Amino acid sequence: MLRCALCEASSRTVLCTGCRQLIVPIEQPCEVCAKPMNGAASVCGACQQHRPPFQRTLCATIYQSPASLWVHELKFGGRTDRAAVLASAMLPLLSEVPGDVPMIAMPLHTRRLRSRGYNQALEVVRLIARWQQRPYLNDVLIRSTYTAMQAELSEKERRSNVRGAFTVRKPIGHRRILLVDDVMTTGQTMQAASQCLRDAGVEQVDALVFARSG
Numbered sequence: 001m002l003r004c005a006l007c008e009a010s011s012r013t014v015l016c017t018g019c020r021q022l023i024v025p026i027e028q029p030c031e032v033c034a035k036p037m038n039g040a041a042s043v044c045g046a047c048q049q050h051r052p053p054f055q056r057t058l059c060a061t062i063y064q065s066p067a068s069l070w071v072h073e074l075k076f077g078g079r080t081d082r083a084a085v086l087a088s089a090m091l092p093l094l095s096e097v098p099g100d101v102p103m104i105a106m107p108l109h110t111r112r113l114r115s116r117g118y119n120q121a122l123e124v125v126r127l128i129a130r131w132q133q134r135p136y137l138n139d140v141l142i143r144s145t146y147t148a149m150q151a152e153l154s155e156k157e158r159r160s161n162v163r164g165a166f167t168v169r170k171p172i173g174h175r176r177i178l179l180v181d182d183v184m185t186t187g188q189t190m191q192a193a194s195q196c197l198r199d200a201g202v203e204q205v206d207a208l209v210f211a212r213s214g
Helices: 045-049 067-076 080-096 110-116 120-132 155-162 188-199
Strands: 057-062 103-105 141-143 166-168 176-184 204-212
Touching: 057 080, 067 080, 067 120, 067 176, 067 204, 080 120, 080 204, 103 120, 120 176, 141 188, 155 188, 166 188, 176 188, 188 204
Parallel strands: 057 204, 103 176, 176 204
Antiparallel strands: 141 166
């Protein structure tokens, strides 16, 4: 018998039934970027006007408490155990993705990686790979330019901040990739990384994130 990764109650799964209910799905996400929407449209205005280089976004929940707290603890608090919470919430989304599609964790620049000590997205990817026997590629996509933290910038500044920040360092050899991150806010980082993969010959990039900001 396992223990719930949040409340530590006995559980047959990573999250017990009660804690799993804390992860609320987005009721009407944009089919492309998963941004919460209202109305009859299936694709948000921004994605209709400028189609992102990724095909779609699979997202577990909205970026609000308590999900935002778990992300903050994982990213900035050294709580690598929180990766199990995020990964568990993202597993059901993968029923839509063939098992042979490799995952790539959103990379960190080496300077930030040394400071933090780990890549939170890679921690999540490793768990998903282990639990579902899914392939993942490491050290293929790198963050070659050190940039300011996206959370500190406006949307326009974020776009400029990550432009040209990624590099594919060796042949990928796959037509489709699942690009994984903890949170999508404006989507500028995901767009920049996806465009880099597309430029390297990947035909389809799908985004997989734990949470999406409103």
